[in-house]
Amino acid sequence: MFEYDFMQNALAAAAIVAIVSGLVGYFLVLRRQTFAGHALAHVGFTGATGAVLIGVPPIWGLVMLTVTAGVGMGAIGERLAQRDVAIGIVLTLSLGLGLLFLHFFTAYATRATALLFGNVLAVDVGTIWTLLWLGVVSTGTLAVISRPLLFASLQPELAEAKGVSLRLYSVLFLGIVALAVAECVQIVGVLLVFALMVGPAAAAQRLTTGIGSGLVVSAGLALLESWTGIALAFYTDWPASFWISALSAGIYLLTTLPSVARAR
C-alpha cells in the first residue's frame, strides 16, 4: 500500500495530527473539558462550510472560527464554558448554520460528508504542510505553557493563590485545542474528533501514572490507532474514520477492564 501517493500522504497527515491531538487531548481529558473540544469541532463545521461558500479553502475557515470560539469560551470563564447547556446550544446552532451554508452551496454533497466524517485518503501535499505548521504552533505553545497549565488544571485554587492567572491559561489552552480540533477534522471529521482527541488520552491516563509517560502513551496510541485505521481502510475499503473510531473505543474499553474486574 505504500507505493500509492495518496496512502503516503494519508499516513504522513495522520502522523502529524495524531501526535498533536494525543498531546493536546491529554490535557483536555485532565481538565475535564472534552465536551468543549467536541463543541469546537462543530463550530468548525460552520467555519469550513462558510469558507467554501465564499471561496476560501475550508481549513482556513475552520481554523479561524474554532480559534475564535475557543478563545471566546476561555475568556467567558471556566464556569460558563463548562456549562453543558450553553455548549450544547452553541454546538447545535453551529451544525445548523453549517447545513444552511451547504444549502446555498449546492455543488458538493461529498464535501459535507468529508467535513463531517473526514476523508484522510484525499489529503494533498499542500494540506500536509498546513497541518505541520499548525501542529508546530499548537504543540509549541503547549510546551511553553504546560507546567502552569497543569498546575492550574489540577489545583485551580492553589494556582490562583500562587499568582497563576486561571483565565489566561484557559484562553490559551482552548486556543490550542481549537487548532488541534481543526487538524483532527482533516482526518476523522467534525463528528469523530473524540476518536483522536479523547480516546487515546483517556486510555493513556488509565495506563500511566506519570505526566511524561502519559503524554508519550497518549500520542503513541493516537498514532497507532490512526495508522492502523488507515491500513485497515486500504485493505477492507471501509472508511478510515470508522476504523480509527472503532480502534479508539476498543483500546479505551480494554484499558478499563482491569478496574471492572477488580470491582467484581
Place this chain on the structure above:
Amino acid sequence: MNAIEFRHVTLTLGGREVLAGVGLEIAKGEFVGVLGPNGAGKTTLLRAVLGLVPASRGTIRVLGQPAARGNPAIGYMAQIRSTGSDLRLRAWDFVAGVVDGHRLGLPFASKATHAEADRVLDLVGARDLAQRPLAEISGGEQQRLLLAQALIGRPQLLLLDEPLVNLDPHYQGDLVGLTKSLRDELGVTILFSAHELNPLLGALDRVLYLGRGQAALGTVADVITGPVLSRLYGAEIDVVRVKGRIFVMSGGHDVERDHHRHDNNRSHTHMRGLLGAWPSNV
C-alpha cells in the same frame, strides 16, 4: 511585626458584606483556629489574606506587607470540594507540580524540584504514600499531601481551609497533631479553619470566631462563652463543657454539629464514614 493585621476591614462577596469593619492582630508563630457557621466568611477571610479578595474598606497587612496575590511567604491548603479523585496520576507528581508550577516550561521536575518535593513529603510523613496513584489514596491521606504542598517554598504563614471536612475522628486527630508539630518545628503561623472546635482544642493558641459580619479573637475561655457567641450567631447560645469538650448549643441543638451534618449531606461524600463516626464523637 505581626503575621496578620486587619484594620477596619470590610469584605464584600457578591454584594453581601461578609465581614464589616473587623480589626484583628495575629502574632507570628500563633496557631489560630478559625470557626463560625456556614457563610460566616471563613474561606473569604483566608482568601483576603492571600490577596484574592480585596478589602472593600480598611487595610490588610500580611507579615508587614499589604496583602497581595502570589505571596510566596504564604502556604495555602484550599478546601477540597469533592474527595475521591479518579486520576491515576502519581501523587508525587501532583505535589511536585506545585514547586514551580507558576513558571513557564515543560512539567518535568529538576533536581531542586525533586529535593523540595521530597522535603515537604518527609515533613508530613507521606513519602511512601506519594508513590501511589491519586485514585488509590484515601481522604485522610489526600489531606496530608495537600498539607505537604502548602509547605512548599518554606512559607512563614499557613492558611488551612477546612482540612478536617470528611475525615474520621482518628484522622482528624492525626492531622491536627501533625499541624501542631509543624508549627513547633518550623515556627510558622497557622490559621486553621474548622466546623468544630473540639478536634482543635489541644493544639490552638487562640480562636477566631466569625459570625454575622463580626469577629471575636481570643483564647477559648474568652471567646467560647454564651454572651460572645450569642452576639455572633444572633441567637441565644449556651456553651456546655463536658469532660474537657465544648458544645455550642442553641435551643438544645449542637449548632457546630448541625452545620457539619448539613454540609456533608449536601456534598454526598463519605456519608457512611461520617455516620459511623458519630457515636464515638458524642
